[in-house]
Amino acid sequence: MTVRNPMTKEQYEAELFNFMKVREGAVARIYSDPDGVPTLGVGYALATKSGNTYGLRSRSSIEQAITNARGTAYTFTDEQWTLLEEVVGLLNEGKVDQAKAKIPEAIGSDTTGVYDASEDHFNLNLDTNARQNLFKTVMAEFEDDLSTTNLPYSKERIAIMSLHYNIGAMPTTFGYIRNDNLVDQRVMVWNEIRYRSNAGRDSNLEDRRKIEADTFGLYSSTDGKTPVNDNEAKEVIRYLESKRTDIESYLSDVGGTIANLNTALQPAKTLLITNYAQDVTIDGDIIVGQGIGTIPENYA
Structure with missing residues (x-):
């Protein structure tokens, strides 16, 4: 299939990351997205929606994704995990503003990865490389959807x-x-x-x-x-x-x-x-x- 500017896989991944972080933000901590969903980095949602109901990804899968992204082990405390469960519960009750009040949204410089410990309830500060690594995890399922298109x-x-x-x-x-x-x-x-x-x-x-x-x-x-x-x-x-x-x-x-x-x-x-x-x-x-x-x- 003919495209205007074919790229190598490495060039593509770098350009896609740069493109998406402008659209989505590249936040160093866990934050609430506009819908109140707990999210990390460039769009890694910790909860997904099936029908009208939100559910957290498994604790182990999130911990593993963060560990892989930053290269050092990460685990939630029980208190931190309970906070995430409370947020998802509020979302399922339609209480989006209350959910956002539990975990601050990303605004201003926060969206570009400037870390503010006062807004971080999870002791988690991802650097640029870690955010990019996590982004690859986020996009993998979407890339799979394009695998049958032959789009370079x-x-x-x-x-x-x-x-x-x-x-x-x-x-x-x-x-x-x-x-x-x-x-x-x-x-x-x-x-x-x-x-x-x-x-x-x-x-x-x-x-x-x-x-x-x-x-x-x-x-x-x-x-x-x-x-x-x-x-x-x-x-x-x-x-x-x-x-x-x-x-x-x-x-x-x-x-x-x-x-x-x-x-x-x-x-x-x-x-x-x-x-x-x-x-x-x-x-x-x-x-x-x-x-x-x-x-x-x-x-x-």
């Missing part, structure tokens, strides 16, 4: 992994990637990331989806910002114009404007104008694959 280590894979981690479930983009034809389906995957992976119309999440889409790249050029040939330009225009109404509705819901889509399409339109309509004034839209109109230069 790349910017595209980083974007998909970020989306997958954030959603939790398998994103719809996987269906397009599994057909092993990313070149033809790139615009479809990009559209799914950019405009169809924020079901709650969360304006804060909108920023993340934009970054993920930019990282994936709408076009197959090295920077992902310009089409490499006429066919790619036509495919992008044809597909995204067919989704314009839905995209406009989405952008309106998250406080954006259709100018966002127009900006994404402009490089494709510019290429077609350069190749087919030099010195021709085009006052309307460039329409791809819809027959010939009264102004042939407007059609490709």
Whole structure:
């Protein structure tokens, strides 16, 4: 499968960690995530949700993960483990604020790994290497989900992994990637990331989806910002114009404007104008694959 910037496994793991720690934070201690779930490092949740019920990972599995990450043994005291159980109990009662009061959230410099002992109830301070090691444990199950896609280590894979981690479930983009034809389906995957992976119309999440889409790249050029040939330009225009109404509705819901889509399409339109309509004034839209109109230069 063709990607814009193939990487080695080592390069990919380093870039993925750096990308995700900006999105998720890289906290040195156990903290409460926005949903109140006890979490460590870059998104290692100590409790998982099945249906509507949270449950702690096994005590031994968490201790082993921390031990492996930092290279020295770690065990919870009974008092510390009881605190985690109390937090999970509060979450299952719907008392998220009370759960967060038990274990402080990560804010400010804390999200970048600056340690504050006063907020640490578990005598646990992970350095950068330990956080990165634990991150690999977190991402292993998500990497397994991508194992059947033949998607190489790349910017595209980083974007998909970020989306997958954030959603939790398998994103719809996987269906397009599994057909092993990313070149033809790139615009479809990009559209799914950019405009169809924020079901709650969360304006804060909108920023993340934009970054993920930019990282994936709408076009197959090295920077992902310009089409490499006429066919790619036509495919992008044809597909995204067919989704314009839905995209406009989405952008309106998250406080954006259709100018966002127009900006994404402009490089494709510019290429077609350069190749087919030099010195021709085009006052309307460039329409791809819809027959010939009264102004042939407007059609490709």
